[in-house]
Amino acid sequence: xKRSITKDxxxxxxxxxxxxxxxxxGGVNAHYIPYLANVDSNLFGISVxxxxxxxxxxxxxxxxxGIESVSKVPTAILAMRQLGPQAVLKQIGADATGLPFNxxxxxxxxxxxPSTPLVNAGAISACSMITPKGDADSKWKAITDNITxxxxxxxxxxxxxxxxxxxxxxxNRAIAWLLKNYNRIYDDVAMSLDLYTRQCSLGITTSQxxxxxxxxxxxxxxxxxxxxxxxxxxxxxxTSLIATVGFYEHTGDWLYTSGIPAKSGVGGGVLGVLPGxxxxxxxxxxxxxxxxxxxxxxxxxxxxxxxxxxxxxxxxVEIV
Ligand code: GLN
Numbered sequence: 001x002k003r004s005i006t007k008d009x010x011x012x013x014x015x016x017x018x019x020x021x022x023x024x025x026g027g028v029n030a031h032y033i034p035y036l037a038n039v040d041s042n043l044f045g046i047s048v049x050x051x052x053x054x055x056x057x058x059x060x061x062x063x064x065x066g067i068e069s070v071s072k073v074p075t076a077i078l079a080m081r082q083l084g085p086q087a088v089l090k091q092i093g094a095d096a097t098g099l100p101f102n103x104x105x106x107x108x109x110x111x112x113x114p115s116t117p118l119v120n121a122g123a124i125s126a127c128s129m130i131t132p133k134g135d136a137d138s139k140w141k142a143i144t145d146n147i148t149x150x151x152x153x154x155x156x157x158x159x160x161x162x163x164x165x166x167x168x169x170x171x172n173r174a175i176a177w178l179l180k181n182y183n184r185i186y187d188d189v190a191m192s193l194d195l196y197t198r199q200c201s202l203g204i205t206t207s208q209x210x211x212x213x214x215x216x217x218x219x220x221x222x223x224x225x226x227x228x229x230x231x232x233x234x235x236x237x238x239t240s241l242i243a244t245v246g247f248y249e250h251t252g253d254w255l256y257t258s259g260i261p262a263k264s265g266v267g268g269g270v271l272g273v274l275p276g277x278x279x280x281x282x283x284x285x286x287x288x289x290x291x292x293x294x295x296x297x298x299x300x301x302x303x304x305x306x307x308x309x310x311x312x313x314x315x316x317v318e319i320v
Pocket of ligand 1: 068069070101102120165172197200264265266267291
């Protein structure tokens with residue numbers, strides 16, 4: 001069936017979803033990173049960006065929170081921009097682990113392979129792939145410039161979060177060295193881990209993440225700045241990674257119940273991509289047991305199901 005949805009309908013739906021979900025309780029802030037444990041648990045925002053650049057947001061959409069694992073998405077894109085999608089597949093992989101984001105067991109099970117750039121192991125490996133090799137400052141600039149290009153505005157490092165993560169990231173240090181042992185770290189180990197920790201500590205807003213999501217949904221074209229940031233082939237590849245592992249061991253449940261490829265972070269952010277249609281982002285700090293925001297998941301699901309826009313729907317939908 002063919003049907004159309006108006007922009008006004010989308011805006012009204014985002015507002016309804018916000019009102020429906022704002023009272024949801026449950027979940028706890030990430031407790032293993034002290035900074036995150038202390039963020040106000042009541043913050044909540046949701047934002048949708050269309051391929052025209054129009055954005056509809058409700059709630060705390062301008063609050064800067066820790067991007068955390070959502071940063072794995074732009075850095076995977078950057079590695080593809082610099083070295084090509086094939087290099088990412090070969091040097092990291094594109095498989096779901098079915099295990100928690102910080103799993104060491106997953107590395108051992110996958111025959112020394114980090115599996116995907118969207119879990120901690122693969123993301124540290126991706127940071128090691130970024131060029132120019134051996135030059136931490138230039139690599140950091142490439143990582144943050146890429147995020148700025150995708151959002152149309154810059155992220156800001158949250159120093160306190162960076163310090164907090166650097167002082168407590170013992171598990172990630174173990175992952176980095178294990179990967180080094182298997183020749184899956186392609187630059188200095190400490191530098192690669194530090195770049196990963198720093199990118200996780202970037203402060204980002206829900207509105208910025210919605211533009212990032214819309215850039216992916218629009219085949220690498222940033223609808224806000226009207227600039228082509230990366231190839232549309234990369235957009236398809238990264239969306240496949242997001243669909244496969246975006247919610248870690250809950251990814252199947254997520255895709256089954258929501259119908260939208262999405263990536264979460266322990267800062268409480270969720271970024272969702274509906275190819276050709278829209279980018280969506282939501283944020284609320286309390287997390288479920290897999291480290292995914294309870295309220296942000298509910299809000300994204302509510303918008304997508306109200307609009308009947310899941311990627312597995314057979315209707316041909318046009319946004320007018
Ligand atoms: N910085 C966090 C970590 O490495 C990111 C994890 C996440 O957001 N799932 O543990």
